Amino acid sequence: MRWMVLCAALALPAQAEQIAPDGLDSLPGADVYFLGEVHDHPDHHLNQARAIAAIKPSAMVFEMLTEGQAANAPATWESSDALAEALAWDGTGWPDFDMYYPIFEAAPAARIYGAAIPRDQARAVFEQPVAEVFAGDAVRFGLDQPLTPEEQATREDLQAEAHCNALPADLLPGMVTVQRLRDAELARVTERALRDTGGPVVVITGTGHVRRDWGAPAALALAAPGVTSVVVGQYESAAPDPALTDFWIVTEAAPRDDPCAAFQ
Template identity: 45%
Template sequence: MKQLLFALILSAAPALAQQAALTADDLSRLKAADVVLLGEVHDNPTHHEMQAQIVQDVAPAALVIEMLGQADATTLAANPAAFAERWAQTGWHDFQMYLPIFQAHEGPIIGAAVPRDVARATYADGVTAHFQGDAAAYGLTDALPEDQRSQRTELQFQTHCEAMPREMMGGMIEVQRLRDATLAAGVVQAVADTDGLVVVITGNGHARKDWGAPAYLARVAPDLDVITVGQGEDGVPPEGGFDIVLDAPAPDRPDPCEQFK
């Protein structure tokens, strides 16, 4: 989900030390993995520069991206530079920030987006009604632990600027679960298709280890070596747990809650 862009610290759990760039040991670790999830804050150009550099360095067999469905992803892979007009229609941030990532990759791109109409239906119907896979295997038929549901409710409430009652957050959590599981399913497909390293381009919220896509991969593909890279801003790390945490300056951006004032 495209989340409003500000940090919310929900726990006092210690975070890994943040760094501005990968070390040689980090890079070796990524190259040896089966799956690397590269988190981002969607409008931060430095985050995308880092993702492009990592993609170039590790040369994955496939990319999985949260931004597009498969038809668009196939078109993008065929000619990234020609995709700008279609990208603009999706509502995602400036294509020029993402283009170097796609140009650094030679190979298939797996689109793992949840269509907007499906996301809207999931808000009302729940995740199991719309996941295109084995919902039970992915744990989607299980109720969330109460402490996690409470934390996620508060996160959604704050992310949406406290503009809606907490009672409305349940549907948003269901959509988030669908997006995370769909990303994980895209990874499983990419690994099966290529039998090589898969890199995932996604927001920090989907890359977090505790309840993002890695949590679903741990259920359905526990033998995969999965490495998560989170990217923070101005010394504030992303929440949720990552194997490597990078830091970059935050871009100038308007107050995301101004529209609700």
């Protein structure tokens, strides 16, 4: 019930405004900044770098890095290739590191944290309760609470659409649970980064994870209601209505091959 009440309270952000990239130069002050992206869109990463240059974070949390990868981040580096090698980026399945390099360049002194869920941990939620799989306190981050039937159905529909309607229906509940696990882990690591460094903390993740209603910002608000945050979403062509973030940027779609071709 506590989780459902919180989600209802956060269904819409207190302020919601579409901005141009220059609006990233003067975001409101906060402890944490969630900066969403479409992963393979180069302009989205340049926008994140622009925001980071203005925020001057003490720490950055990445959905793309595991804890072990982040621990290997060097204090200094000579090139994009050198940093990518230190982080063992190649072969992870994420877009080319050169897209992400401007983010690191924008805050070279920031401490790097990884919030990626390893594959074996993600697979475990199909066999075990998510509260047992999560590395933190499941109650604090809302993982002990079931979703309402309406939200469960909505999230399963979104998972089906994201996977080109090619997944067997019986896998969809597990996919929703994995998403909840990822959101909670982003929030858990963000809270730790804030505690370690004093902030501000920037979180780099997909725009689907920065929804105020049920993404990582909601999990962080549940666990640490005193922590202030600003949420920026980035979308292609159009943003959702109603808004799910405090601010958002809309760009043209990046050129890419048909993402559904792999499912055919």
